[in-house]
Amino acid sequence: MNLALQRRRYFVAMTITTVCVILGIAAALGAVAFRLDWLMWVFAALTLTGFASHGWLMLGVWRDRDAP
16 A cells, blocks of 8 residues: 555545535535525535545545555
8 A cells, every 4th residue: 555645645635625614614604694595505515525535535545455
């Protein structure tokens, strides 16, 4: 297993997740505070993007694992 590649994938996934969490909180607060219903779609898209980054990380680990 290439640890440098996995470390890079981990930091990319965590950066994407952190950005999605910050923007998602802002979108949810904006939707509630300003009654902008379309921001809930932004929140949903950011949530899916955050989960997708974890899926990408796990697929990378799965592909790079050592064969038995």
